[in-house]
Amino acid sequence: MDKWVLIDGNSIIYRAFFAMPPLTNSSGLHTNAVYGFTTMLLKLLEEEKPTHMLVAFDAGKTTFRHEGYAEYKGGREKTPSELSEQFPVLKELLRSFGIAQYELPGYEADDIIGTLSRLADEGGVETVVVSGDKDMLQLASDHVTIALTRKGVTDVERYDPAGIQERYGLTPLQIIDLKGLMGDTSDNIPGIPGVGEKTALKLLHEFGSVEGVLANTSEIKGKMKEKVEEHQESAIMSKKLATIYREVPLENKADELVYNGYDEVTLGDMFRKLEFKSLIERLQLPEAGGADANALAVATYEVVTASGLTADALTELLATSESFYIEAIGDNPHQARFIGLAVTSGERVVVVTYDELMDAKISAPVRKWLQDAQAPKKGYDLHKAELVLSWLGVELRGTTFDALLAAYLLDPTESSQTLAALIQRHGLATIQTDESVYGKGAKFQVPASEVLAGHLAAKADAVRRLVPMLTEELETGHMSKLCYELEQPLAVVLAGMEKQGIKVNASVLEDLGAELEKNISQYMSDIYMHAGMEFNINSPKQLGEVLFEKLGLPAWKKTKTGYSTDAEVLEKLEPYHEIVKLILLYRQLAKLQSTYVEGLLKEIRRDTGKVHTFYRQTIAATGRLSSQFPNLQNIPIRLEEGRRIRKAFVPSEPGWTILAADYSQIELRVLAHISGDEKMKTAFIEDTDIHTKTAMDVFGVTADQVDANMRRQAKAVNFGIVYGISDFGLSNNLNIARKDAAKFIEQYFEVFQGVRAYMDNIVAQARADGFVTTLLERRRYLPEIKASNFNLRSFAERTAMNTPIQGTAADIIKLAMVNMDKEIRDRGLRSRMLLQVHDELVFEVPAEELELMKTLVPEVMEGALKLDVPLKADVSFGDNWYEAK
DNA sequence: CTCCTCACG
DNA sequence: ACGTACGTGAGGAGT
Numbered sequence: 014m015d016k017w018v019l020i021d022g023n024s025i026i027y028r029a030f031f032a033m034p035p036l037t038n039s040s041g042l043h044t045n046a047v048y049g050f051t052t053m054l055l056k057l058l059e060e061e062k063p064t065h066m067l068v069a070f071d072a073g074k075t076t077f078r079h080e081g082y083a084e085y086k087g088g089r090e091k092t093p094s095e096l097s098e099q100f101p102v103l104k105e106l107l108r109s110f111g112i113a114q115y116e117l118p119g120y121e122a123d124d125i126i127g128t129l130s131r132l133a134d135e136g137g138v139e140t141v142v143v144s145g146d147k148d149m150l151q152l153a154s155d156h157v158t159i160a161l162t163r164k165g166v167t168d169v170e171r172y173d174p175a176g177i178q179e180r181y182g183l184t185p186l187q188i189i190d191l192k193g194l195m196g197d198t199s200d201n202i203p204g205i206p207g208v209g210e211k212t213a214l215k216l217l218h219e220f221g222s223v224e225g226v227l228a229n230t231s232e233i234k235g236k237m238k239e240k241v242e243e244h245q246e247s248a249i250m251s252k253k254l255a256t257i258y259r260e261v262p263l264e265n266k267a268d269e270l271v272y273n274g275y276d277e278v279t280l281g282d283m284f285r286k287l288e289f290k291s292l293i294e295r296l297q298l299p300e301a302g303g304a305d306a307n308a309l310a311v312a313t314y315e316v317v318t319a320s321g322l323t324a325d326a327l328t329e330l331l332a333t334s335e336s337f338y339i340e341a342i343g344d345n346p347h348q349a350r351f352i353g354l355a356v357t358s359g360e361r362v363v364v365v366t367y368d369e370l371m372d373a374k375i376s377a378p379v380r381k382w383l384q385d386a387q388a389p390k391k392g393y394d395l396h397k398a399e400l401v402l403s404w405l406g407v408e409l410r411g412t413t414f415d416a417l418l419a420a421y422l423l424d425p426t427e428s429s430q431t432l433a434a435l436i437q438r439h440g441l442a443t444i445q446t447d448e449s450v451y452g453k454g455a456k457f458q459v460p461a462s463e464v465l466a467g468h469l470a471a472k473a474d475a476v477r478r479l480v481p482m483l484t485e486e487l488e489t490g491h492m493s494k495l496c497y498e499l500e501q502p503l504a505v506v507l508a509g510m511e512k513q514g515i516k517v518n519a520s521v522l523e524d525l526g527a528e529l530e531k532n533i534s535q536y537m538s539d540i541y542m543h544a545g546m547e548f549n550i551n552s553p554k555q556l557g558e559v560l561f562e563k564l565g566l567p568a569w570k571k572t573k574t575g576y577s578t579d580a581e582v583l584e585k586l587e588p589y590h591e592i593v594k595l596i597l598l599y600r601q602l603a604k605l606q607s608t609y610v611e612g613l614l615k616e617i618r619r620d621t622g623k624v625h626t627f628y629r630q631t632i633a634a635t636g637r638l639s640s641q642f643p644n645l646q647n648i649p650i651r652l653e654e655g656r657r658i659r660k661a662f663v664p665s666e667p668g669w670t671i672l673a674a675d676y677s678q679i680e681l682r683v684l685a686h687i688s689g690d691e692k693m694k695t696a697f698i699e700d701t702d703i704h705t706k707t708a709m710d711v712f713g714v715t716a717d718q719v720d721a722n723m724r725r726q727a728k729a730v731n732f733g734i735v736y737g738i739s740d741f742g743l744s745n746n747l748n749i750a751r752k753d754a755a756k757f758i759e760q761y762f763e764v765f766q767g768v769r770a771y772m773d774n775i776v777a778q779a780r781a782d783g784f785v786t787t788l789l790e791r792r793r794y795l796p797e798i799k800a801s802n803f804n805l806r807s808f809a810e811r812t813a814m815n816t817p818i819q820g821t822a823a824d825i826i827k828l829a830m831v832n833m834d835k836e837i838r839d840r841g842l843r844s845r846m847l848l849q850v851h852d853e854l855v856f857e858v859p860a861e862e863l864e865l866m867k868t869l870v871p872e873v874m875e876g877a878l879k880l881d882v883p884l885k886a887d888v889s890f891g892d893n894w895y896e897a898k
Numbered sequence: 899c900t901c902c903t904c905a906c907g
Numbered sequence: 908a909c910g911t912a913c914g915t916g917a918g919g920a921g922t
Contacts, residue, residue: 552920553902572902574921579903604904607918635914637907644916647906655905680907733912742912803909815913819907823914851907851914 017133017270018063019126021144022070022114026050026103028145029166030096038288041445041464043095047102048289049166053143054110055292056167061141065270068107069125072116078254084201085254094449101433102287102443109283110275120261123148127257130157132267143169148192148255150177153185182218193223193252204251205244212237223252286442314357316470318462319365320375327363331382334358335413336391336477338432339398340469342451345642346400347511347625352459355466355473356382362470366462370405386410391480393417393432393472396504396630403512416476418500419483421631422492425793430631436475439482444471491790495824499789500630503827506834506846507628507638514623515645515847515855516665518893519614525657526610529602536599543592550599553578564590601654609649609658616643623665628849635816636791636823637851646850648894662894664857670890672844672863673897674870675853676826677885678703680735683821686880687788690767697882704728710764711757730761734768735818737811772814779813787820788878825884826852829877836873842866855894863890 029049036045057063078085107114115125126142130152133140137156142149145162153159153174160169174185183191194213196204208216216233220226226233227249230242241248281298284290292298319327337356343349353366356379363379370376382388384407391414392398399409420430427434436444450468451457459465487493541547544563548555557576561568566589570577580600586593616624626645628638640646648662649655664671681703685693696706708719708727719727726747733743744754762769776798779785784794793816798809830849837844844862848855854874858866867888874886891897 549920551903551918554920574901577902600903604918608905608916612917629915633914637914639915641916644906647904647916649905651906675907736911736913739911741910746912804911807909807911811912819913822907853907 015064015138016061017065017129017138017140018057018061018067019129019140019142020053020057020066020068021122021126021142021146021149022068022103023122024145025053025143025162025166026096026099028162029053030093030099032165035095038286041467042102042287042443043099044102044287044289046096046099047106047287050103051106051289051292053166054112055296057141057143063141063272065267066112066272067126067129067270068112068114069122069129070114070116071121072118077119077258078121082250082254094446098446098449101437105437105440105443106283106287108440109279111279112272113270115263115266115269117261117263120258124258124261125263127152127259128261128263129266129270130154131259132263133157141171148188148197148257151185151188151255151257153177181214183214187217187222189252189255190217190221190223192255193248194226196247196251197255200254202251202254203244203247205240205248207237207240216241223248314359314470314474315361316466317361317363318466319363319369319379320372322363324378328378328381330358330361330363331356331378331388334363334382335389336473336480338393338469338473338476339401340472341397341401342457346397346627347404347642349397349401351401351405353465353469354379355469357470357473357477359477362473364466364469366465370407380407384408384410389413391416391476393435393476393479395501396508399505399508400511400627403508412501412505414480414484415501415504416479416483417631418504419487419496422496422500422791423483423486423490425631425636425791426634432472432475435479439479441475441478444468444475490792492792495789495791499824499827499831502831504630506830507630509834510846510848511625511627513845513847514618514621514625514665515857516621516623516663517613517617518661518663519617519622521661522610522614522658525661526606526614529606529610533599533602533606536595536602540592540595540599543590543595550596551603556596560586560590560592564592566590566593601652605649605655605658609655613643613658613661621665626848633823634793636787636820636827638823638827638849645848656895659895660893663892666857666859668860670858670860670863670892671894671897672856672858672866672870672888672890673853673894674856674874674886674888675850676822676874677887679822679825679852679884680818681731682880682882682884683788683818683825684735684768684771685882687817687821688765688767688771689881690765690771692765693768694882700883700885704731707731707761707764711760726757730757733758734761735815737772737814739807739811775817776810776813779809785813785816787817787824789821789824791820791824793820822852825877826854826874829874830854832877833870833873836869855897858890 026046030046033045033049035043036048037043104114117125123146130140130142134154134156140157141160142152142157143160147161149159149161150172153172159172161172162168163170172180177183177185177188181191191213192202192204194205194208194216195210196202216226220229226241227245230238233241277298281293284293284298322330334356337354339354340352341349342352351367351370353364355362355364365376365379370379383402388411390412392412393416395409395412395415402409416435417430420427420435433444433446445468450460450464487496537550540550544559548559550556554575556578560566560578561576566586568576570582580597583593583597613624618625624643626640627642628640630638632639649658662671682697685697692710696703704724704727705716705719707730708723709716711727711730712723729743729747733746736742738758740751740755740758743758744751747754775785779795779798783796784792786792795809795813797805798813800806800809826849830846833846833854837846842862844856844858844866846854846856854870856866856870867890871886871888875884877884889897
């Protein structure tokens with residue numbers, strides 16, 4: 014006979030946290046909630062002898078309940094960090110127990126348990142639901158009993174339908190009505206004010222349900238009648254919120270709940286880490302560590318400080334160390350605050366604080382080690398580390414492995430690549446959260462030196478343990494070369510570009526800003542005049558009210574929160590009212606003013622007159638870079654007004670020139686190569702205008718018959734192809750009927766049959782492998798390609814088509830950057846590479862190198878990777894970025 | 899902190 | 908039938 018035990022993880026861990034006195038292990042990790050939870054688990058295992066077991070967790074911040082009622086669970090106290098740091102520990106503990114755990118974005122633990130208990134009930138399986146939440150009583154049935162915590166953690170009271178009848182005089186489903194009437198302060202569910210348990214029960218005993226009560230208000234007396242009538246809607250909504258959703262998509266999850274008992278060695282290691290000595294004894298778990306002992310063992314290293322060692326001892330320790338970690342707080346590496354670093358040999362970790370690093374006497378051996386190209390170093394986020402150190406006058410050299418880059422390559426879509434997340438994914442001993450060590454926001458402070466040293470040492474040690482695991486995973490995924498020969502060298506090149514920065518002429522921006530200011534205020538007063546009132550044009554909400562309510566313009570597109578007022582909508586509205594054009598113009602200028610003039614001015618360094626962007630190498634799922642603080646990859650160019658911003662980007666040395674080179678049609682060339690489509694390859698080999706050529710073939714005309722409109726449409730089709738085309742997307746873009754768009758696409762595929770075959774194949778391949786790759790074996794997983802949900806699946810299919818193209822283009826320009834950097838160094842050039850904008854590189858060049866760079870840059874870019882079609886790069890130059898066109 | 903809007907490739 | 912083009916970052920409003 015099967016026996017299921019379903020545990021509401023969030024509810025029980027909260028219960029345990031508040032029921033148990035504070036408890037920490039020797040490394041400062043809070044363990045009281047995990048301890049309480051463990052005792053609960055042991056009791057359940059002993060008493061219930063379950064065949065299946067599951068701990069369900071809430072996932073994400075919002076659920077479907079927030080859609081109807083945004084204030085759901087509002088007003089809750091934030092989870093204390095002493096508790097939140099125990100969540101990952103609990104999850105690790107459950108793995109050690111061999112107990113299944115589950116969470117699903119958008120649903121709460123209740124809903125998961127509700128669904129599984131329904132399945133169990135339908136199958137006639139005896140089931141116990143464990144929670145601290147009375148709501149769960151609604152799940153009780155002939156086969157499902159509810160164990161509610163009473164006091165402490167292990168003291169529970171069991172309810173079956175008869176027990177609920179006895180206690181409340183209600184059926185399980187009436188529990189929902191009970192809450193609908195009385196509400197629940199902890200979830201911020203209102204119910205009917207003034208109705209508590211007593212009144213609610215009285216009402217339910219008389220009328221049966223919320224609906225029954227509302228239908229019979231005439232029979233209620235006095236003040237209560239008013240209250241009920243006044244809060245009818247609240248009662249109905251509250252009932253809805255209290256209803257556990259029992260149809261969560263849990264396809265065949267039941268099989269995964271099987272519980273086969275725990276492995277004594279694994280559990281023993283976990284308990285040792287948590288220092289649950291009494292439990293080890295109680296369960297008589299084995300002493301020695303198992304196979305995973307290394308991964309799970311408590312700190313086996315000794316922590317020393319730089320000032321506690323002689324220079325010789327320090328040098329000797331560093332000579333046998335490779336793994337290190339640099340702590341700097343702040344997202345912008347150019348301004349991040351260096352806190353300290355830790356270097357580990359395995360047995361010993363030396364910690365160097367900011368003050369110690371700044372003390373030349375103490376830090377000389379450390380500085381020497383960091384700058385020694387011959388001393389191999391493995392770390393985490395070395396790109397940031399290199400920048401932080403370089404602003405402190407230390408040049409980081411000799412880096413051989415970056416755990417962050419490796420993790421990114423292994424799964425670029427993983428939402429968190431923090432060291433803590435890597436540690437957790439690899440089953441290593443959990444370390445304290447940064448928040449618990451430093452606090453956050455205004456409360457940030459560097460803790461006492463021993464605490465800080467312990468934390469940094471734990472991180473360096475985590476890096477040391479991660480390196481061999483990541484190295485092997487890279488090898489398995491055929492990405493070692495990509496990592497060591499492309500991404501890691503690129504990180505060094507990027508750091509150099511960022512540190513160098515690009516000069517921005519503030520007075521150019523200020524003049525432009527003054528001009529914009531004049532025009533913006535003119536537009537503002539014109540808009541107010543047409544509207545007949547003043548309002549905040551920047552507020553989509555207020556603007557929507559003015560346009561669609563006051564002026565009565567037709568609204569056809571909505572956003573989640575109201576009317577859409579985006580450019581697409583406004584362009585359609587232009588004929589209806591003069592104000593619309595003015596708003597569009599206002600928006601255009603306001604964007605330039607706030608984001609580009611004011612935004613950029615704020616980023617200029619007083620001392621150098623330069624801006625220093627930071628390229629993020631581990632963000633984009635396709636392998637592209639992204640740029641931050643400021644973003645220099647979205648400086649206006651399409652419209653002349655905005656393009657003028659580029660006049661502010663100038664060389665940093667007198668007499669020098671800005672030189673820009675961009676790849677021509679790189680994505681379509683990549684597509685021609687990987688699809689092998691003969692027609693497309695020929696077009697590029699003969700260097701014809703690809704959009705004109707596409708128009709000729711799709712419309713079946715000669716070159717001189719292709720008019721501007723045909724070329725425009727062909728260009729849109731080509732873009733669509735790269736994005737993973739759909740008739741809907743193309744019709745939207747070209748503003749044509751969907752049928753016509755479908756016809757275009759069909760005609761395109763008739764002509765470019767190799768492209769059609771590629772699109773079909775890559776989707777099939779993604780479905781078979783679960784991932785797609787670029788030419789350099791960069792990988793992106795697409796689990797949703799098998800989703801039954803049409804939208805999710807379609808999105809994954811388009812991604813499967815697009816990622817190899819966009820990603821290979823990214824690979825190519827990255828290769829070009831590494832090669833170009835080497836050329837500049839090998840040839841001893843003074844020219845500097847400054848920016849990358851996906852298919853463009855920007856340099857500043859002294860006069861005497863201009864002629865050379867005009868040929869060298871395109872040569873290197875075109876030669877970055879050998880394809881079946883030529884790569885082409887166009888060069889331009891001028892006194893500023895605007896002129897380099 | 900999320901949403902909307904808009905800048906780029 | 909479903910309802911989208913692929914990839915980013917930043918500013919302002921309103922919660």
